[in-house]
Structures are given as structure tokens and as C-alpha cells.
Amino acid sequence: MMNNLQRIRPPVFPVEKVVIPEAKSFRLNNGVPVYLIEAGTEDIMRLEFIFKAGQVKEYLPLLASTCNMMLSEGSQNYSSEELNRSLDYYGVFLNQTAEKDSAGIVLFFLNKHIEKVLELSREILFRPVFPEAELNSLMKKRLHWHMVNREKVQNLAIDQFFESLFGKNHPYGYQIREQDFENITPSLLSDFHTKYYTPENMAVIISGKIHNKTAELLNSYIGNIGSNENNNEASVNFINGEKLKKVHINKSGTVQNAIRIGSATINKKHPDYPGLKILDSILGGYFGSRLMKNIREEKGYTYSISSSISSLDIAGYKVISTEVGQKNYQKAIDEIYSEIMLLQNVPVKKEEMAVVRNYMSGEMVRMFDGPFALAESFRSVWEFGLDNSYYYRLAEKIKTIDPDEIIELARTYYNIDDLYEITVGSE
Amino acid sequence: MINYKRFSLENGLRVLVHEDKSTPLIAMNILYDVGSRDENPAMTGLAHLFEHLMFGGSLNIPDYDTPLQLVGGENNAFTNNDITNYYLTIPSENIETGFWLESDRMLELDFSQKNLDTQRNVVIEEFNQRYLNQPYGDAILKLRPLAYKVHPYRWPTIGMDMAHIKNTDLEQVKSFFFSHYAPNNAILALTGNIGYDLAFQLSRKWFGPIEKRTIQSRNLHAEPEQTEERILTIERDVPSTALYKVWHIGPRNGKDFYTLDLITDLLAGGESGRLYTKLVRGKKLFSEINAYLTADIDPGLIIVQGKLMKGVDIQQADESVNEVINGLQSENEIKDEMEKVKNKFESSTVFSNTSILNKAANLSFFELLGEPGLINNEVDAYRNVSHGMVIEALERYFNPTNCSTINYISTRKKK
Numbered sequence: 001m002m003n004n005l006q007r008i009r010p011p012v013f014p015v016e017k018v019v020i021p022e023a024k025s026f027r028l029n030n031g032v033p034v035y036l037i038e039a040g041t042e043d044i045m046r047l048e049f050i051f052k053a054g055q056v057k058e059y060l061p062l063l064a065s066t067c068n069m070m071l072s073e074g075s076q077n078y079s080s081e082e083l084n085r086s087l088d089y090y091g092v093f094l095n096q097t098a099e100k101d102s103a104g105i106v107l108f109f110l111n112k113h114i115e116k117v118l119e120l121s122r123e124i125l126f127r128p129v130f131p132e133a134e135l136n137s138l139m140k141k142r143l144h145w146h147m148v149n150r151e152k153v154q155n156l157a158i159d160q161f162f163e164s165l166f167g168k169n170h171p172y173g174y175q176i177r178e179q180d181f182e183n184i185t186p187s188l189l190s191d192f193h194t195k196y197y198t199p200e201n202m203a204v205i206i207s208g209k210i211h212n213k214t215a216e217l218l219n220s221y222i223g224n225i226g227s228n229e230n231n232n233e234a235s236v237n238f239i240n241g242e243k244l245k246k247v248h249i250n251k252s253g254t255v256q257n258a259i260r261i262g263s264a265t266i267n268k269k270h271p272d273y274p275g276l277k278i279l280d281s282i283l284g285g286y287f288g289s290r291l292m293k294n295i296r297e298e299k300g301y302t303y304s305i306s307s308s309i310s311s312l313d314i315a316g317y318k319v320i321s322t323e324v325g326q327k328n329y330q331k332a333i334d335e336i337y338s339e340i341m342l343l344q345n346v347p348v349k350k351e352e353m354a355v356v357r358n359y360m361s362g363e364m365v366r367m368f369d370g371p372f373a374l375a376e377s378f379r380s381v382w383e384f385g386l387d388n389s390y391y392y393r394l395a396e397k398i399k400t401i402d403p404d405e406i407i408e409l410a411r412t413y414y415n416i417d418d419l420y421e422i423t424v425g426s427e
Numbered sequence: 428m429i430n431y432k433r434f435s436l437e438n439g440l441r442v443l444v445h446e447d448k449s450t451p452l453i454a455m456n457i458l459y460d461v462g463s464r465d466e467n468p469a470m471t472g473l474a475h476l477f478e479h480l481m482f483g484g485s486l487n488i489p490d491y492d493t494p495l496q497l498v499g500g501e502n503n504a505f506t507n508n509d510i511t512n513y514y515l516t517i518p519s520e521n522i523e524t525g526f527w528l529e530s531d532r533m534l535e536l537d538f539s540q541k542n543l544d545t546q547r548n549v550v551i552e553e554f555n556q557r558y559l560n561q562p563y564g565d566a567i568l569k570l571r572p573l574a575y576k577v578h579p580y581r582w583p584t585i586g587m588d589m590a591h592i593k594n595t596d597l598e599q600v601k602s603f604f605f606s607h608y609a610p611n612n613a614i615l616a617l618t619g620n621i622g623y624d625l626a627f628q629l630s631r632k633w634f635g636p637i638e639k640r641t642i643q644s645r646n647l648h649a650e651p652e653q654t655e656e657r658i659l660t661i662e663r664d665v666p667s668t669a670l671y672k673v674w675h676i677g678p679r680n681g682k683d684f685y686t687l688d689l690i691t692d693l694l695a696g697g698e699s700g701r702l703y704t705k706l707v708r709g710k711k712l713f714s715e716i717n718a719y720l721t722a723d724i725d726p727g728l729i730i731v732q733g734k735l736m737k738g739v740d741i742q743q744a745d746e747s748v749n750e751v752i753n754g755l756q757s758e759n760e761i762k763d764e765m766e767k768v769k770n771k772f773e774s775s776t777v778f779s780n781t782s783i784l785n786k787a788a789n790l791s792f793f794e795l796l797g798e799p800g801l802i803n804n805e806v807d808a809y810r811n812v813s814h815g816m817v818i819e820a821l822e823r824y825f826n827p828t829n830c831s832t833i834n835y836i837s838t839r840k841k842k
Contacts (some may be wrong), residue, residue, distance in 0.1 A: 005636045007487045007531060010523035015499040041449045042781055072698075081708070084698035089767040091774025110774055137711060144714035144734065147666035151562040253664075255555045288496045300548030303556050323556050355496045362499020365518050369450050370781060 015361040018395050020368050020388045023205075023378055026215060028223035030199045034215070037207035037378060039371040043111045045208035046375050049125055050104040050383075053196035055171040056313065060188065061180040064171075066138070067192045068098035071105065073134040075123035080134055083120065090116050094124075100172050101313040102383065104202075108372075111209055118221035125197060126225050130186040143181045153258035153424040154323060156249050161260040164247060164420045165317055167240040172312065198227035203382075207375035239264060239315055241420075249424040257329045257425030261336055262319035263418050267311035268384045272409065274397040276318075279409045280309045282348060282356050283339060284320055286363075290339045291320065299335070301328040311384060318413075326426060333421070343410040347403035360398045364391070429780060429802050431790060432623050436631060438639045439611025443790045443799060444626040445618040447783060453619040454516050455525045456787035457533075458795060460614075461607035462509040463586075464579040464647060464725065472586020473595060473603055475506040476550050480600065481513065483542035485532035498524045506584050509724045510795065514784060519620035523629060529615075530633035533608060538601050547592050554585050554592075562665045566732075566835055573659050573831045574673050574728055578650040609640035616790040619783040650675070650726060657831040662838045667714065668735045669835040670744055673728040674824050676720065680796050685808045686820045687720055687729060692768040693755060693817075694718040694731070699767070701751050702731070712739050712747055724796070729824065741834050752825055756818050765814065772809045 166173030284307025716733030
């Protein structure tokens, strides 16, 4: 065979403009907003119930997460075993989540089982009984998991990172202690549940193959749930970071040290956020980022390094994360700061801008590909009171941002004196 | 039903194509029929190190990642005992860039000393991060040589000793490439927004000119039958004691693979699995417990691993695991539970196949097994398992003489 092909690079076609299907919305009889996103080829569904019932609402550590985990541990009509067996029997995947701001459940299932799924969801969400025996057993298990997690340098580092950023007293920030596992009781859970798992406090996001009767079914199972109280107690809406910017936690016997560098910052609601997202990508947000190229691909100090920026209700945060062997860990920290300073002082070259623009445009195609990605993308703007116009602004910014704007953003948001530096490992 | 077409090029490259117009993307998966089982025991970890080197530039392209990012693509790869698998997703209008990149690195790598030096360090950091710097991280490193005495599955994919990685030189890397990376040792799958004709035309254009190579023949010694129980006790400063038990099973395309898969689902599929309900919820002996198959091509392992609650005797925990496994022989409640795991398997297959990347990876792997049709037939194969087949498999494999156990004892003092 002759190898006569000229291996010339194929042309680069601009990634098509993103088109995002709009969610249809309506309200159940009890006022609960529902969002429907039609997508995909299979007769399946992703059904999410989301409540403003995250950690930020808790007045005792572990309350929000335990309440959420206990939802499937027994209801008025089902024992915990019956609930779990039934979900498995119908091939349902149930995820329970309690995050900093919100909590809820997500179910993935074949559409033919929708009625059963709605019936079980109603039990899980609105009729839990928080049995004491299950609670005790859960808390013992959680204490075990906690102790194992606290052996890992990356967990020690991120827990300290949040404490430093958001303060020892804020639910975004405080760290869990072993004694916290003893304080949760069924009545505390029941009280938290009554307050926050209510129709006034929730929304439903459905994606996949939507049938004619989907809305009607949802109404018949969930639309008549009422609530006795109205609880719109404001959360603690300010944060107070710790004064100390550098914290080292000594852990002997480790072969790698964990590093977390970052700070609280703006969230999605702020007009600079799309630009900051692009800056973050250049710094450490993808495989071709500067941190990855320099610290892994050029120097081989680590298996992975990345930066990310996230939004919470009352703030955002950005964080650079890596694990590095003792020998190189100070060098890695120095390189991280020098990459930040480069971005503050030297304009990003045209070629690199083109790579990050096109990579991020491709990423946006992936964010809206298929029913699951669509639902997650919808949720992550809806939670902030935003809509798809956020994504169109981001797409536009990806095309038009210039190197001067990058410098400006790096100077405004990456002031080195404002950054916290958390390290964990042997000294 | 997943429709696909397949063809082979003259140089032996096998290509599978599945068109899915509901997505603007295309997934491209290239599987090379080489894994850690193909390594020299004195130089383990090479297949995985090689995966890292594959991103360091090829004959005509100095850097793999940048051109891909420039067309909106994203990629990654993994290596296991049996295969090395590379995959990317890309907006469909730029698929030719994927062909250009993947064919060039099949043609020839840029064997650079600098890249080798860097990636050796990266792999050693990966080893430290995954196995040494995690509680219980070394258990799997101890488990393999306990269960396998002869077969290359006795070492982990990352390598049995990081000295092997440190000592790898460029000549070894080159020779590994030319004896394993070749069109006649690879399978290409394309799924998503691509038609058969375009896939065929681009495959011929870019991969067609790459010549066949002589592939190092595979003469693996079969693992001799285990004849007595093996127990290893390790003491570590970890929060709680853990138990690991493994039994040898048959090969991936053996007749009882799906029976064994179903057994692990009865034991540990979801919150309603028997090990969880009986030993975590019921007797409260474990804080967590899991069971799974290694799903290796050559005879593999079934693994049960769990962490004990404080104060539980490891002997009692071990016996309780055996008791739960033996309980599967009884008719009691089994019919409903079998129906349950079959429904769940069906559902998880449907969900897995909503992703073009999963479809591409599955098509490639099933083609390697010689059964591409499994992409549509797996659910039936699993559904056909009867309780009689479960009993037969339990009797064949779950004998103490076929079992290796690690008692991973916590030395931590109680507060």
C-alpha cells in the first residue's frame, strides 16, 4: 500500500451557533412551577424535584443532608426496604442531593413506569416518617464515611477552604465534627421537613420524552399537596471570610500534599461572570489550560490540576485544586501564582484565544446535547432566577472577548492578596 | 434497537458506524487490542504509560490536544488489563479533524525523550494519588498477586512497581508501539451525527494508507486452578477494618458471564441488594459493602469488599458474607428479586445507550469480543438467566478453595 496521502490538516469549521430548546412551563393546582424539556430519542424521563432546603437553611450541622437522606428511609405507606426494593424493581435510579442552597431528588426511569414513580416520589417527598432506628443506623454509617473521608488530604483541604472563605459560623463554611453526628433527632428532621419540603418552596424539572398525559399525571399525584406553614425565613445572606489567608494542616505520612487556592467571588447573576468563566478556562478549566500545560504536561509535578468557578445563591467561589508530591509542592504553588500574574500582565495571544473560544463553543454544544444535559443546564440558570439568555450572553462573550478584557478581569478578580491558600500534608 | 454497519479496510482496521441524528456531535472511539496483560513482567505499566505518551504529538502533528480543542472537541482515554481505549466527541462539522489526528498517531508517534520524562513523572504522581495517598488504596495492589500466581492479571494496570516506569527507555517505547499499535490491531467506532457513506469514505482516506504491522503474538499462561484458600492479613492505620474477598470466575465470553453479573446484582445492585439489606441495614456489621465482576476478557474475578462497623469481629463478618451468598441457592424470595435485577439491568442499558460515547465504546469492545450484536442482545442474555443457572454458578465458583481473602485490619486505637 502506498502512503501517498498528504496529511494536511482539514479545515476548521466554526462550531454552529448554539440553539437551546426552551422549556415549557405551567403550574400545578397547588401552584408548584413545572418545567418541561422535550428531548432525546428514547422513551425515558429525568424527573427532578428541587427544594430550597439546602445547608443554608439548617440551624444545626448535618440537618439538611440528613433530612434529605432520610426521605427514602420509610414513609407512611412503605418501610425503607419496601421503598428501595420497589424503586429497583421498576428500574428507577434515584439520586438524593442536598447541596449548599438546594436539596431534592432526581429520578431516571422508563416512561412506562411513570405512575409508579410519581406515587413513590409522593411518599418519599411528602410522607416520610424519619424512623429512629433507621436514623441511628444512618448516622453510624455516616460517621464511618466521615472518618474515612477525613483521611484524604483533598477532603481536609476543601473543607478548610470553605471554612476560610465563608467563615466558621456560616452553613456554607463550617466543618463537620464527629460530635455533630450525635445531635440529629427524628423530631428535628420532621420539623425541618415540614418547613422546607413544601409546595411553596419547590419546582419540578422534567426532561426526556414528554407524553400528553405527563402534566395531568403529575397534577394528580403532586398537585394536591398542601402546606400548613409558610416559611420564607431569609437565610444568612452575608458571608464573613476568615482573616487568615494561609492555612497549612499537618498530616503525617502523606506522599502528596493537597493544595487549594482561591476565594469567594461573584456569581452567575453578575454581568462579569461569563468573562470570568472564560478567564477561568484559560487558567485551569480544560486540558489545554495554562496550569495543566505548565504544571502537568511541561513539568510533570502532578497527575491533575484544575481551576473552576462556581455559583452559590449569595456568592460564588473560584478554586484551583491539585495534589503534588512533597518534593515539588512549593514549586507548584509558585507556578500557580506566576500563571495568575501572567494573566494580569501579558495579553493572551490570538492563537490561544482561538483555541479557548472554539473549545468553549464545543463545550456549549455538549451542554445542550440530550435530555440529561439540557435539564442540568436549565437548572443551573433557573436557580439564579436567570434564563437561557445567560447562555446566549456567554456564547456571545466567548466570540467577542478580547485580551485586554482578560487582563482587566484577572486584575479585578484574581488579586493575589485576596486569595486563600490551603495546604494539607507533611511539612 | 441500535442499528450499525461494519466494514474492514484492506489493512485490517475494523470500523463500526451507528448514525444518531438527534445529536449535533459525533463520538469517535479507537480501541487498541493491547493492555497490561501484554506486558513483560519485568517492565509492567508500559501499556498505561503509553496511553499518556499518545498525547505528546505524532509524526505530522506536534501536539494532539490543541488542534482538537480548536475545533470544539474533547477527548480522553483509559487503559485496563485487556485494552487501551481512546475516545473523543466533536461537533459533526469538524469530524475530519478527528480522523486526521487519530490516524496520524496510529501512523507513528513523535517519540520524544522530553515527553517520556514528563509522563513518567505524571504516572508516578498518578500512582501516588490513587494507591498510596488514599486510605485502603493499596488493597487492590495486594489483592491481585494473591489471586493470580501466573497470569499477567497479577499486576495492576498502572504497573506492579514504579521502578519499572522509571526505567522505561525510548527504545522500549518504540518497540511497544510498532508491535501493538496498528490498523490490524485496532477497532474504530463512530456514533452520532455521521452517515455510513461519509464514515466509510473518511476511514479509507485517513486510515487506509497505514500499513499492516506484525503484532506481537499473545501466549499467555492460563492461571492454574486454585486448590486452597488464601488469606492475607494486613495491618494499617485506617479508621475501620475492611474485608476483601475474591473468587476466580470464567472469561468474559464464557457461558455464565451474565449469570455471574446477575449474582453480583442480587448481592449488591442498589440499596435493595442482599448484602446491603442483610449486613448493612439488618445485622449492622458493615458500614458499606459492594460486589462486582472485573469483567476481564481472560478468566477474571468476582470481588466482594466492605468496611466493618466498629467492634465487629472480622471472622463473623466474613462468615456472614458467605451466608448471604449461599442464601441465593434458596427459592425463598428469589423469583421477585431476579425479576427486579433484570428490570434494573434493562433500564440501565437503555440509559447507558442514550450516550453516543457509551455506544461507541460498547460497539468497539463487543466487536473485540467477536460479538458486536451484544449491543442489542445483552438484555436478553441477562434476562435468560434462570435460578437453576444461578445455583450452578454458585456451586462452581463460590468454594473456599477458589477464594482469596484480605483482612485489612485497622490498628487505630479507640478514643
